[in-house]
Amino acid sequence: SSSTLIGGFNRKWGLPLPQVPALAAGTVVVFKDAELTEEKIQQLQWQGIGDRRNEGFGRIAINWHQKDLFDAKLPKFFIRAQQPSISATVQPLARFMAERLLRQRLEQALKSQVDSSKFKRDTNGKLPISNSQLSRLMLITRRGLNSEPASLKAVNDLLHSDNLTKTALAQFQKAKLQTNKSFYDWLQEKIKNPHDWLESVSEVKLDQEIEVNVNDLLATEYTLKLIIAVAKQATKEN
DSSP states (O other): OEEEEEEEEEETTTTOOOOEEOOTTTTTOTTTTTTOOOHHHHHHHHOSSSSSGGGOOOOOOOSOOOOOOOOOOOSSSOOOOOOOOOOOTHHHHHHHHHHHHHHHHHHHHHHHHHHTBBBBBOSSSSSSHHHHHHHHHHHHHHHHHHHOOOOOOHHHHHGGGSOOOOHHHHHHOOOBTTTTBHHHHHHHHHHOOGGGTTOOOOOEEEESSOEEEEEHHHHHHHHHHHHHHHHHHHHHHH
């Protein structure tokens, strides 16, 4: 027997799969005094042997070559399969793929957060906040998103009581999400702690050398995108 490394490619994500150890082709396993009927062989064929058989990995043969005599000897040493380190020439590409995978996970977290951040309607079936206030919020948030670097300061300044009229402030405070939290408090929480809603997406690690994390800049960028998406969703509902 011997071992090898197999990988693959995920078409949905557009990324290579991590390499994992596997038995090399030509590996032979001998079971002494084992009875194998036709029914058992059919059961093995139905259930499969090993992982990822549906992807074309693995070919099993039972009693393939039968000889009366054969020679065999034990190996002098065993070679343990190790995860190969990423060479310096492909490290930029590997880091790009890791960052792309991290952003895909952030997009999934963003969609999940938007789906759970819908507004409650009042007794008349309407949202307590007008589209003009939501549009103003989206405009200022996009300015923060397009700035270099992205910043939450513009949104924070908007929510300051000195920059909102009493009517506008009342709308932000009266509008409540399905969690019964006011939109004003929800915005304040996201601005003060942009990392909190991204706890499920911490890092992507390809090996010991390639590791990308959700830094402050990414947390700020996706928090701004979240605010825009929630406000846009409320505008459509209005």
